[in-house]
Amino acid sequence: xxxxxxxxxxxxxxxxxxxxxxxxxxxxxxxxxxxxxxxxxxxxxxxxxxxxxxxxxxxxxxxxxxxxxxxxxxxxxxxxxxxxxxxxxxxxxxxxxxxxxxxxxxxxxxxxxxxxxxxxxxxxxxxxxxxxxxxxxxxxxxxxxxxxxxxxxxxxxxxxxxxxxxxxxxxxxxxxxxxxxxxxxxxxxxxxxxxxxxxxxxxxxxxxxxxxxxxxxxxxxxxxxxxxxxxxxxxx
Numbered sequence: 001x002x003x004x005x006x007x008x009x010x011x012x013x014x015x016x017x018x019x020x021x022x023x024x025x026x027x028x029x030x031x032x033x034x035x036x037x038x039x040x041x042x043x044x045x046x047x048x049x050x051x052x053x054x055x056x057x058x059x060x061x062x063x064x065x066x067x068x069x070x071x072x073x074x075x076x077x078x079x080x081x082x083x084x085x086x087x088x089x090x091x092x093x094x095x096x097x098x099x100x101x102x103x104x105x106x107x108x109x110x111x112x113x114x115x116x117x118x119x120x121x122x123x124x125x126x127x128x129x130x131x132x133x134x135x136x137x138x139x140x141x142x143x144x145x146x147x148x149x150x151x152x153x154x155x156x157x158x159x160x161x162x163x164x165x166x167x168x169x170x171x172x173x174x175x176x177x178x179x180x181x182x183x184x185x186x187x188x189x190x191x192x193x194x195x196x197x198x199x200x201x202x203x204x205x206x207x208x209x210x211x212x213x214x215x216x217x218x219x220x221x222x223x224x225x226x227x228x229x230x231x232x233x234x235x236x
Contacts, residue, residue: 029193030165036088038112039119040081049121050234052109056118059100062235063226064125068132070175076125077171077224079162083119086191095191126226132173134213138206142214145207149199150215158218166193171225174216181208 032040053064056075060066064076075083089095090104102108109118147156154160158170169177183189185200203211219225 029191030085034088034092035112035115036085039084039088039115042113042116044080044120045113045117046121046124048110048114049117049119052114052118053121054235055103055109056122057232057235058103062232063128063230064122064232065128065131065226066173066176068130068173068175070132070173070177070179073176074128074131074172075122076226077127077220078123078168079160079165080116080119080123081162081165082160082167083122084115085165087115087119089191096188125232126230127171127220127224129225129228131171131216132175133216134174134178134209136213136217138210139214139217141207142210142212145203145211146214150211153193153196154215158215168220169215170218171220172216174212177212177215178208181212 056064059072060075061072064074066072066074086095087104090097090101091106097104106114109115153164153166154169155166158168158172160166160168180189181200181203184192184197185203187197200208
């Protein structure tokens with residue numbers, strides 16, 4: 001079982017009415033700068049990361065496993081750079097997430113060092129062995145769509161790419177991914193990769209359900225998974 005380190009920190013991205021109609025800026029989805037760049041060049045302190053994560057655990061759970069109904073995503077095991085980007089984007093108002101925003105502010109969790117620390121902590125958390133999945137009735141279609149469209153970015157097994165800020169999506173809750181897909185397609189997830197935004201415009205509802213159902217069933221490697229019933233000992 002893995003120990004502990006990072007966060008995709010991307011809970012309910014409920015777009016505010018004023019920002020929901022904002023088009024995705026295809027020139028600046030990941031220009032970096034500010035806290036993102038600062039955090040990427042800091043050495044993580046896992047002790048502080050644990051302390052910061054206590055705030056995150058109120059929604060994502062002490063394990064970082066989120067909820068199968070997709071209200072909150074699994075963030076355990078997420079790539080550190082992905083988590084750093086998402087948290088920095090939320091704080092900089094580059095990503096609309098009014099549910100998470102108050103908890104992510106510097107006065108709640110600290111500055112750039114805390115972003116690096118909590119990202120490192122959550123990255124090492126063992127992942128949920130029982131994530132939420134879809135109906136399972138169109139998996140071959142979903143597999144074809146994934147292999148034709150998503151492998152280049154997210155990898156053959158949904159492992160993502162930390163260096164390129166592509167999130168790990170294997171083992172993610174189906175309902176969470178479904179909501180994010182809709183928001184990305186509609187431009188409400190303003191920090192989404194524009195290549196993805198464009199790519200999924202032709203996906204029907206049937207396509208979307210099929211491909212995300214398939215992805216939700218891609219299991220992380222055994223060494224990345226926690227045991228059924230595992231509880232984070234840091235919060236016992």
